[in-house]
Amino acid sequence: MANVLRNSVRRFATTAARAATAETVNTYGIRVSQAQGVVDTLVGAIGNTPLIKLKKLSAETGCNILGKAEFxxxxxxxKDRAALYVVKDAEERGLLKPGGTVVEGTAGNTGIGLAHVCRAKGxxxxxxxxxxxxxxxxxxxxLxxxxxxxxxxxxxxxxxxxxxQAKRHAERLQKEDPEHGAVWTxxxxxxxxxxxxxxxTGPEIWAQTIGKVDAFTCATGTGGTLAGVTRFLKDVSDGRVKSFLADPPGSVLHSYISSGGxxxxxxxxxxxxxxxxxRVTDNLENEVKELDGSLFISDEKSIAMVYRCLDEEGLYLGASSxxxxxxxxxxAEKLGPNHTVVTMLCDGAYRYADRLFSxxxxxxKNLRQAIPKHLEKYIVLP
Structure with missing residues (x-):
């Protein structure tokens, strides 16, 4: 009996020690895990991505430059976020019923996000x-x-x-099978x-920075990210947080914003x-006048930053990120030191590696010379 009691006490002490050690060595991880809990399906895992401090660029500018790890x-x-919400919207409006069909025109990540969401929801x-x-x-x-x-x-x-063509396809399906429904998202x-x-996204950024974000910037395709994050941060900060559009060559938005429309x-x-x-999409239309400016970013700067982020931060990013x-x-350079600037790390380089590192x-593309000499070691593909 005494041996059983001693073994029970020993097991209890060992278990308690392990728990204490886990909390000591991984306090942040345990706190995040407790907050996340268990999600019912894949869609519950969309969002709640961390903010990563870009240490080298932060040191260079004297600011906190943070990237939201959307990859x-x-x-x-x-695009997983947008995919989930356009499907949710169709469900809420009764346009999509169990077994129904989602139709979209997309050349990239929105399609992949929709594929995951649609599989999870049936x-x-x-x-x-x-x-x-x-x-x-x-x-x-x-696949x-x-x-x-x-x-x-x-x-x-x-x-x-x-x-x-996607819109017409959805309209045809809706007529053929109104019982299940079809929607062009x-x-x-x-x-x-x-x-x-x-x-x-906006509330996550505000919470993660404890309200100390000074500026937000990102590029736009549909306009959803820039408009939505701008709207939330402007409202919650009473207009204090500045927002800037970043634009690549071939887009009209930089000239539109910098010329006042x-x-x-x-x-x-x-x-x-x-x-x-x-054009100015419906997603962007209401917030375009809320923007504090825009920046034109050349491909030379973007490709060089792909290599810098890999070398300096260990971040394997696509060109848009x-x-x-x-x-x-x-x-950050425009605002000066001691500011916090947030941007979006939209996706990784995995889908573009055969080009970016070739x-x-x-x-x-006449971009070979844009890669700094000390980073040419990452050009590993012929």
């Missing part, structure tokens, strides 16, 4: 995309269960643009996209994907 979303990008997914996209992207969407239609790449104004002008960032100048194209725009980091650095591709 940690289940689908690997920030919906069918149809994607229209320009036939200029890589076979790898088409294969990935099909995730989507029905994919690559169509000729034509301008937005053309009725055969992939977005309008229309990511560019569906303000449920913007709502995702008002309700999730007078110009829509477009020149050249960009290596970045999913950002830049030829790198563009955002360049913009955050320039906003000597041949860099040469073809």
């Amino acid at each position: 940690q979303n289940p689908g690997g990008s920030i 919906y069918k997914l149809v994607i229209y995309m320009p036939n200029t996209q890589s076979q790898g992207k088409i294969d990935l969407l099909r 995730l269960g989507a029905e994919v239609y690559p169509v000729p790449a034509v301008a937005w104004e053309n009725s055969e643009n992939y977005n309008w 229309n990511q560019f002008d569906n303000i449920a996209n913007r709502r995702a960032h008002i309700e999730t 007078q110009l829509k100048e477009r020149s050249g194209g960009s290596i970045t994907e999913g950002i830049g725009q030829g 790198a563009l955002n980091v360049v913009a955050a650095k320039e906003v 000597d041949k591709w860099l040469q073809s």
Whole structure:
């Protein structure tokens, strides 16, 4: 009996010691884990991404430059948030019923986000995309269960643009199967996209910085992220937080904002994907006048930052994320030391590695010389 008692006491003491040690060595991790708890499905894991301090750039500018690690979303990008909310919006409005179909026109990460969300929720997914996209992207969407239609790449104004074809497809399905429903989620002008960032991304940034964020910047494609985060941060801070658009070559938004809405100048194209725009979308329209300015970011700056982030921070980022980091650095320099600037690390470089780290591709884009000499070691592909 005495031995049993001693063993019980020993086990209790050992268990308590282990718990105490775990809390001591991983206090932050345990606190985050307790807050996250257990989510019912994949969609519950969307969002709540960490802010990562970019130490080298922060030291250079005297500011806290923070990147929101959106590549940690289940689908690997920030577009998981928009995907979830456009589907939620269709459910709330009764347009989508169990077994229904989601249809979208997308050339990139929104399609991947929708594929994950639709699989988790039991919906069918149809994607229209320009036939200029890589076979790898088409294969990935099909692997995730989507029905994919690559169509000729034509301008937005053309009725055969992939977005309008997606809309017509959804309308046909709705007539054929009203019992289950079909919806064109229309990511560019569906303000449920913007709502995702008002309700999730913006509040997360405010909470993570304990309200000490001074500025936010990011590029825009649909406009949802920039508009939603701007709206929330402006409201919660009574206008104190500044917001800046970052724009690549080939987009009209920098000229539109810097000219006070007078110009829509477009020149050249960009290596970045999913950002830049030829118009002000419905997602962006209400917030465009709230912006405190815009920055034009060249491809040379973006590609150099891809390599800098990998070398200095261990962050393996796509070109759009790198563009955002360049913009955050320039906003920090504009504001001066002792400010906190937040941007979005939209996705990783995994889907773009065959280009971003290819000597041949860099040469073809006249970007080889933009890579600093000491970083050329990362050009590992022919």
